[in-house]
Amino acid sequence: MSRFKELLHDKKLMSGIYAVTLVTALLILALVVKGPEESGKLVADRDGNIIGINRKSLDRSERYDLSIKVDDEEDPMIRDVTLTLQAEMTGRSGSRLSRAESREAEIDAAIDNIISGIEYSREKKIRLPSALPDGTAIKWSGTKQGSGPVMIVIPLMYVSLVILMASSSMKGDKTAAEERRSIMRGLPRFCNQLYLMMNAGLILSDAFDTISEGYADSKDCSSFERDLAELREATDEHRISTAQVINEYAVKHDVKEMIRIAAILTENEKRGSDVIESLERESRYLWDERKTVARECGKAIDTKMSYPLGLLLIVLIVITMAPALLNM
Numbered sequence: 001m002s003r004f005k006e007l008l009h010d011k012k013l014m015s016g017i018y019a020v021t022l023v024t025a026l027l028i029l030a031l032v033v034k035g036p037e038e039s040g041k042l043v044a045d046r047d048g049n050i051i052g053i054n055r056k057s058l059d060r061s062e063r064y065d066l067s068i069k070v071d072d073e074e075d076p077m078i079r080d081v082t083l084t085l086q087a088e089m090t091g092r093s094g095s096r097l098s099r100a101e102s103r104e105a106e107i108d109a110a111i112d113n114i115i116s117g118i119e120y121s122r123e124k125k126i127r128l129p130s131a132l133p134d135g136t137a138i139k140w141s142g143t144k145q146g147s148g149p150v151m152i153v154i155p156l157m158y159v160s161l162v163i164l165m166a167s168s169s170m171k172g173d174k175t176a177a178e179e180r181r182s183i184m185r186g187l188p189r190f191c192n193q194l195y196l197m198m199n200a201g202l203i204l205s206d207a208f209d210t211i212s213e214g215y216a217d218s219k220d221c222s223s224f225e226r227d228l229a230e231l232r233e234a235t236d237e238h239r240i241s242t243a244q245v246i247n248e249y250a251v252k253h254d255v256k257e258m259i260r261i262a263a264i265l266t267e268n269e270k271r272g273s274d275v276i277e278s279l280e281r282e283s284r285y286l287w288d289e290r291k292t293v294a295r296e297c298g299k300a301i302d303t304k305m306s307y308p309l310g311l312l313l314i315v316l317i318v319i320t321m322a323p324a325l326l327n328m
Contacts, residue, residue, distance in 0.1 A: 016165050017162055017165060020158060020161050020162065020165070021158070024154060024155075024157075024158040027154055028154060041053070041054045041056075042054075042064065043125075048141070049139045049140055049141060050066060050128060050140035050141055051127065051128055051130070051140065052125060052126055052127045052128055053083075053085070053118075053125070053126040053128065054124070054125050054126075055085060055123075055124045055125070055126065058122065058124060061084055061085060061086055062084075062085045063082060063083070063084050063085075064082070064083040064085070065080070065081075065082050065083075066080070066081050066082075066083060066140055066141065067079070067080050067081070067140070067141045068080075068081055068111060068138050068139070068140055068141075069138065069139040069140075069141065070107055070111075070132070070136060070137075070138050071136065071137040071138065071139070072107065072136050075104060077104065077107065079108075079111060081111065081115055083115060083118055083119055084119055085118070085119055085121070085126075086119055086120055106134075107132065107136070110132045110133055110134070111132075111138075113133075114129055114132075128140050179223065179224075179253055180253060180254075180255060182222050182223045182224045183224045183253060183255050183258065184255070184257070184289070184290065184293065185222060185224070185290065186222050186224035186225055187224070187255070187257060187258055187261075187286055188283065188286035188287045188289075188290050190211065190224075190225075190228070191261060191279060191282055191283045191286055192283045192287075193207075193211050194207055194208070194211065194261075194279060195276065195279035195280050195283050197210060197211070198275060198276060198279065199276050199280075204242050204243065204265055204268070204269070204275075205242045208232065208242045208245075208246075209232060211228070212228050212229045212231070212232035212233075213229075213232075215228055215229045216229035216232075216233075227249065228249075231245060231249060241266075241269060242265070243262055243265035243266040243268075243269050244266070246258070246261065246262045246265060247259065247262035247263070247265075247266060250262050257282075257286060257289070260282065261279070261282055264278045264279065264282065
């Protein structure tokens with residue numbers, strides 16, 4: 001629940017979700033407003049069978065999705081057809097009646113011939129035939145026209161995009177939290193080294209270079225220590241204050257403890273304040289904070305272990321009671 005609240009307060013994530021929601025709503029609205037291509041009316045008899053089409057206009061093409069039921073004594077069949085009534089006469093396609101011996105092929109050819117004649121009709125009111133040329137009865141019925149699978153795909157894509165954005169945000173937050181934990185683990189050592197070297201008489205820039213070189217030569221260093229080594233290499237040839245470099249890194253990762261250390265170093269550079277005592281105080285505070293975090297992590301491990309222990313206890317109870325239950 002707390003994680004869900006954090007996502008709700010993520011302005012970047014919510015802005016992205018609002019944008020995706022707006023685009024999805026506009027797409028659905030466009031499909032709803034556009035609707036099916038049919039613009040005329042289907043004429044039905046008392047039994048609900050379609051017997052004609054009343055076109056709205058002859059100046060544009062219209063589409064009608066229909067279903068034909070062929071009451072053939074040998075092989076009754078149902079076929080879905082789409083009539084596209086043309087805006088102007090472009091010529092008849094002619095009869096495509098198949099001469100094949102298959103009855104189904106003959107029916108298909110006859111239906112195609114009827115559809116071709118209807119599509120190029122110039123009549124505003126079109127009466128649909130109730131029988132094939134050979135006298136076989138047929139019944140027309142309308143099928144629901146809509147946007148098809150598009151209306152299903154769009155919501156699925158919307159949900160997928162929202163889930164992807166939320167997971168990316170959670171992944172980013174998790175990475176930021178891991179970086180902050182790495183900084184908090186390495187910061188006490190860095191502050192202590194800085195305090196000892198400056199207490200020995202080194203200036204801030206020399207102390208920072210010595211510490212960063214030690215991190216660069218170490219094979220087993222944390223991400224925080226690698227960042228400091230890379231930071232030193234990137235700013236080695238630039239005339240930039242070491243306190244400013246440390247402050248920019250702290251602000252980038254939003255670590256208030258490191259920002260406080262950077263403020264102490266900046267104050268020392270500008271006004272020449274006593275930095276040794278302040279660094280010693282910060283070093284003790286950071287080590288105490290690290291011990292507190294370690295104790296909390298130890299308690300969390302005990303809590304996490306309770307679930308597998310409970311599962312093992314249930315398995316043990318089942319194994320113990322199984323022989324007694326089987327003998328009952």
